[in-house]
Amino acid sequence: xxxxxxxxxxxxxxxxxxxxxxxxxxxxxxxxxxxxxxxxxxxxxxxxxxxxxxxxxxxxxxxxxxxxxxxxxxxxxxxxxxxxxxxxxxxxxxxxxxxxxxxxxxxxxxxxxxxxxxxxxxxxxxxxxxxxxxxxxxxxxxxxxxxxxxxxxxxxxxxxxxxxxxxxxxxxxxxxxxxxxxxxxxxxxxxxxxxxxxxxxxxxxxxxxxxxxxxxxxxxxxxxxxxxxxxxxxxxxxxxxxxxxxxxxxxxxxxxxxxxxxxxxxxxxxxxxxxxxxxxxxxxxxxxxxxxxxxx
Numbered sequence: 001x002x003x004x005x006x007x008x009x010x011x012x013x014x015x016x017x018x019x020x021x022x023x024x025x026x027x028x029x030x031x032x033x034x035x036x037x038x039x040x041x042x043x044x045x046x047x048x049x050x051x052x053x054x055x056x057x058x059x060x061x062x063x064x065x066x067x068x069x070x071x072x073x074x075x076x077x078x079x080x081x082x083x084x085x086x087x088x089x090x091x092x093x094x095x096x097x098x099x100x101x102x103x104x105x106x107x108x109x110x111x112x113x114x115x116x117x118x119x120x121x122x123x124x125x126x127x128x129x130x131x132x133x134x135x136x137x138x139x140x141x142x143x144x145x146x147x148x149x150x151x152x153x154x155x156x157x158x159x160x161x162x163x164x165x166x167x168x169x170x171x172x173x174x175x176x177x178x179x180x181x182x183x184x185x186x187x188x189x190x191x192x193x194x195x196x197x198x199x200x201x202x203x204x205x206x207x208x209x210x211x212x213x214x215x216x217x218x219x220x221x222x223x224x225x226x227x228x229x230x231x232x233x234x235x236x237x238x239x240x241x242x243x244x245x246x247x248x249x250x251x252x253x254x255x256x257x258x259x260x261x262x263x264x265x266x267x268x269x270x271x272x273x274x275x276x277x278x279x280x281x282x283x284x285x286x287x288x289x290x291x292x293x294x295x296x
Contacts, residue, residue: 006045009035009052014120017066018059019081019101021120027054066119067098068228070211071220073114079105094220103127104184112205113213116220125235132182133234136207139189140176141198149196150177157192159185164192209234219257
């Protein structure tokens, strides 16, 4: 019998950093989640003593603090946590020692800034179009850009049975323009361009909200204390949002990037040591130090 005074299972899984609520719903629909040995229905509420399993493995609330990363996603990496079905998934690529997942997504052929976190409860607060959180992109197309194209793009284009919201569009060069969106429709920029007879050749996200892309492709860094403070200020009116402690998430400067290495299969459970890199020259680190690798 469902506990009406408990917490919805998708909210619980997001709060402890397993995945976003949307991803939790997908796992439930696929029958991969059990509560006390039974497959739950959508919206099922759980109590403190409930045993939650995903793919047969018990899910427990970690005692770790939430992590927030700014990652420069390379072309070819897929923004999914499904590590079984997608070999080029973003989770295995980063191989962070703590369970994390992307906030939103970037298409496989796109690159640029994406947030990674263990805090599933902030995902919708950042992505929801009604909150007007800006995302800025640099886009290269196959034809010369015209004034008419810029006007129509900024005014709104029919996409997925709706007109896109008005947005800021600025020409950078003959084939390149900058666009700032508050929406996140599926392949939105590509669909907008296709409607107007253009094909996107390159798409790169360079900003989310107040945070700019400032790390090399394939690398990440922790968000700084000031960045975290401003982010939580922007989403403070949303319910269920994790609040950082007085120390913030990190005192790291934007330049402290983490390099990744794809030479060997990655397993988050076996992370902790690394050998000397031909490119960086770093020595082995202790188990308490997060893995910092470079992908070649």
